Amino acid sequence: MALRKAFLLRIDPAVLDALQRWANDELRSLNGQVEFALRHALAAAGRPVAGAGSSRARGAPDEAPVGRQKARGPRG
Numbered sequence: 859m860a861l862r863k864a865f866l867l868r869i870d871p872a873v874l875d876a877l878q879r880w881a882n883d884e885l886r887s888l889n890g891q892v893e894f895a896l897r898h899a900l901a902a903a904g905r906p907v908a909g910a911g912s913s914r915a916r917g918a919p920d921e922a923p924v925g926r927q928k929a930r931g932p933r934g
Contacts, residue, residue: 867892 874888881891897907 878888881888
């Protein structure tokens with residue numbers, strides 16, 4: 859498991875409530891949702907997270923497939 863650092867965050871209660879609702883909708887913990895949102899914002903700003911481990915937050919959904927291929931039958 860990757861090392862996690864704890865820190866105190868002062869946040870507007872309305873923002874915290876919105877994050878909690880978003881986390882609930884996506885079946886994530888509040889902490890996981892905050893990390894997901896921060897990683898997304900960093901990537902959008904051209905500052906992706908580098909280093910060991912996955913580049914996506916734990917529990918984040920996989921990217922949607924670009925296109926589906928038809929399954930081939932026994933004749934190929």
